[in-house]
Amino acid sequence: MGTDKFVSRHIGPRDHEIDTMLKTVGASSLDELIEQTVPSSIRLEKPLNIGKGLTERQYFRKIHDIAQQNKVYNTYIGMGYYDVITPAVIQRNVLENPVWYTSYTPYQAEISQGRLEALLNFQTVVTEMTGMELANASLLDEATAAAEAMIMLFNSRSRKQAKAGVNVLFADENMWPQTKEVLITRAKPLGIELQFGDIHAFECNDKVFGVMVQYPNSNGTVECYKALTEKVHANDCRIAVAADLMSLALLTPPGEWGADIVFGTTQRFGIPMGYGGPHAAFFATKEELKRQLPGRIIGITKDVNGKRALRMALQTREQHIKRERATSNICTAQALLATMAGFYAVYHGEEGIKRIAERIHSIAFQITREVEKLGYKQLNADYFDTIRFELPEGVKVEDIERFSLDLEMNFRYFEDGQVGISIDETTNLFDLNWIVEVFAKAAGKDVPVIGDFSEDLAVKPELARTSSFLTQDIFKKYRSEAEMVRYIKKLERRDISLTHSMISLGSCTMKLNASTEMFPLSWIEFNGLHPFIPTNQALGYHMMMDELRSDLSEITGFADVSLQPNSGAAGEYAGLMVIQAYHESRGEGHRNVSIIPASAHGTNPASAVMAGMKVVVVKCDDKGNIDVDDLRAKAEEHKDNLSNLMVTYPSTHGVFEESIIEVCQIIHDNGGQVYMDGANMNAQVGLTSPGHIGADVCHLNLHKTFAIPHGGGGPGVGPIGVAKHLVEFLPKHPVVDNGRKGITAVAAAPWGSASVLPITYGYIKMLGGEGLTESTKMAILNANYMASQLKDDYGILYTGKNGRVAHEMILECRHFKAESGITETDIAKRLMDYGFHAPTLSFPVYGTLMVEPTESESLQELDRFIAAMKSIYAEIKEVENGTADKEDNVLKNAPHPAYKVVADEWNHSYGREKAAYPLPFIRENKFWIDVARVDDAYGDRNLVCACEPIESYMED
Secondary structure (H helix, E strand, O other): OOOOOHHHHHOOOOHHHHHHHHHHHOOOOHHHHHHHHOOHHHOOOOOOOOOEOOOHHHHHHHHHHHHOOEOOOEEOOOOOOOOOOOOHHHHHHHHOOHHHHOOOOOOOHHHEHHHHHHHHHHHHHHHHHHOOOEEOOOEOOHHHHHHHHHHHHHHOOOHHHHHOOOOEEEEEOOOOHHHHHHHHHHHHHHOOEEEEEOHHHOOOOOOEEEEEEEEOOOOOEOOOOHHHHHHHHHOOOEEEEEEOOHHHHOEOOHHHHOOOEEEEEOOOOOOOOHHHOOOOEEEEEOHHHHHHOOOOOEEEEEEOOOEEEEEEOOHHHOHHHHHHHOOOOOOOOOHHHHHHHHHHHHHHHHHHHHHHHHHHHHHHHHHHHHHHOOOOEEOOOOEOOEEEEEOOOOOOHHHHHHHHHHOOEEOEEOOOOOEEEEOOOOOOHHHHHHHHHHHHHHOOOOOOOOOOOOOOOOOOOOOEOOOOOOOOHHHOOOOOHHHHHHHHHHHHOOEOOOOOOOEOEOOOOOOOOOHHHHHHHHOHHHHOOOOOOOHHHEHHHHHHHHHHHHHHHHHHOOOEEEOOOOOHHHHHHHHHHHHHHHHHHOOOOOOOEEEEEOOOOOHHHHHHHHOOOEEEEEOEOOOOOEOHHHHHHHHHHOOOOEEEEEEEOOOOOOOOOOOHHHHHHHHHHOOOEEEEEEOOHHHOOOOOOHHHHOOOEEEEOOOOOOOOOOOOOOOOOOOEEEOHHHHHHOOOOOOOOOOOOOOOOOOOOOOOOHHHHHHHHHHHHHHHHHHHHHHHHHHHHHHHHHHHHHOOOOOEOOOOOOOOOOOOEEEEOHHHHHHHOOOHHHHHHHHHHOOOEOOEEOOOOOOEEEEOOOOOOOHHHHHHHHHHHHHHHHHHHHHHOOOOOOOOOOOOOOOOOHHHHOOOOOOOOOOHHHHHOOOHHHHHOOOOOOOOOEOHHHHHHOOOOOOOOOHHHOEO
């Protein structure tokens, strides 16, 4: 492969090394290995029709030309999306920094202390701004956060209410239209009755379990909901509030008037609009509801030596553990964006955020005064940033729109002919004059000249915030850029990412996120667009997205793709809802049984329950494959109500199951549809496809197979591909015509997390059809090479018919515990001393490690990981044969943080060198751990989820 080809940079092993690896695994060629691994019955007959891969330079020119087709206007539409100023120090050192965007979800706390602190900062910002007691580490977007709030209120009903069938949520009609739509989508399958109406006319009754309002509301009006909250609570109900986080610097926080849940988006805290995302939603609640809180929660605990440490709290709430009993299917945060929002608050502090909020509000007030002088009436008596004008007689909306577009501005146009303007932190004096100029010209009046900003405010005392916020030291210390960049770098040094070493997590596909793919994220032509602008201002986006949909359709073997779902779990849910819409169109809406193999990802059964399904579990045989006889029996038993099968392929056990075509046929014969979980698409691309196999729907994790970074736990992107008969049911959008007429929206933005789609677009365009297929083959070779090297020490739990694994494998670790007391957790922690992130721990089989090397790792890196695993095996044997103490050994005490290794006192039976430098290569690039093994149980018993002084009960 020539070095000018991107594929040669994306794939790790060199040509001469591939020959060596093939000899090691016992295959004469790469094609022979694939023949031994992928069943011939599912192999594609033709190569992918995607075209030749571009060089990086060719792609850069192509994406630059596409970007130029987007028009970056000043947009004052609002509706939950606002232009921002991302501090350069955050853009340069976080958004554009692979240490931050290539790290994984912080399940392994000891090597994630940096991003955990950043997310703790984020949670602190949310609780401080909202006046609530507890916040999570972010959700997908504001609309899906609203849906999670609705479900949480529903699940927190009293036993008496649940028994009585209390099922009504009353929501203010003046919520964002995209939020109302997602509420509709999520309410129906759960049997929740949604009532939208005038909040002023609302009266509680014995069928209502909750109330939801927007603050400020969709019209821009600020209302005090204290009396409403008291009335709701008096009737044994709860209230959830969608709040504008920036406005809460000036307005009374909902927690102070008794709200039970407060949610919204942190997009205004330095996150570009990005044509809709990704943005970190926030979600805060009272501590009494903590065990029903969706998403991830970062908490403070201590390590085994008493040092302060952080970790993900209350993890038993997670879908992978609770499965169909989970209260949410969301397992993705928007960690990278939450991190940026938290840093935004750290950089600005209370005084800076308050100053920004006051400036936004004062400009809105100034425009109000100037435009009212021209004969217009401003309709919002109380407002923060959004003003709404009634046009005087003789002035047409068309004139306002024409003059605003002439000046490259977008306003919001209400259905009743009113015009809305939402001010943001980027609005300057020129903008202010241009806005007023539009209204003057439309009214045929002289254009006034405004020479300076006014600092007048119009927030009434009864609506104004009087409490302070962000009073912790962390929000006071980093005002200069020099101090801020040092703080970011301090946290960065506490995290393992792909910049340090391979991350071998099975099913998570931690591959190269190429620099050329990442560049467009910082370009204003992609990140500066509001999702509700006229389509002709986003032609570049639509050129790119149309090509991307076409390429993904080719790769999946499907007729079309929806880009709207903004996580893998959201893609699962969307796919199931599309299937249900299809059944309903055929008069078979009663079909509600979802058959799911026991080996499936935990999000599968959780998503099925969220979609109103009854989950029926199918056994796996002793080789880890779907038990076809059990599947057939259960499909026939439930044939009258069978909706779908949710299946992962290759299986979660890392095997290409030979029976997959038969499995799909059984489901179709019994009236169901086949939903394929795309988590393992990295072993399919170019060799087979969901459509070719017989699936009807498949979601794609673009943050796995298609190179979008994991970002420390998000963004995730989960578009769905569908067969021809399901295209008409793909999700539409209530604000922008996205070309669909199907199910109601599953995300806030019409095209989901649009600003990260250029990453996948670049990945496909630079690899081309041949390179995509080569990548899949190399993923399979790397996995089989590693399996061949580790099978004698650990054992490979499941293999295919010819003894091959797919792109990942499960290492058997259960026998170690009986013989030495060493567990898979001890192995995972010890790997940190070797400079590696652990493989997937105890999933899908308890007591095992699931490993996926991906195609991007070089032979040298694979060999380093193998050497580490073999060294750990030798350490286990030392415990077994008595050479090492059964309790005081390197595995039980792992990981070994720097503060212990350099301490004057060393009381272990082994030396410091064995603890810190077990292999020579570690000296070249030692990753020093900041904390020892974390005490999870302590943190859950003493839940602290914000920046609080806790030195009273633990060492610093």
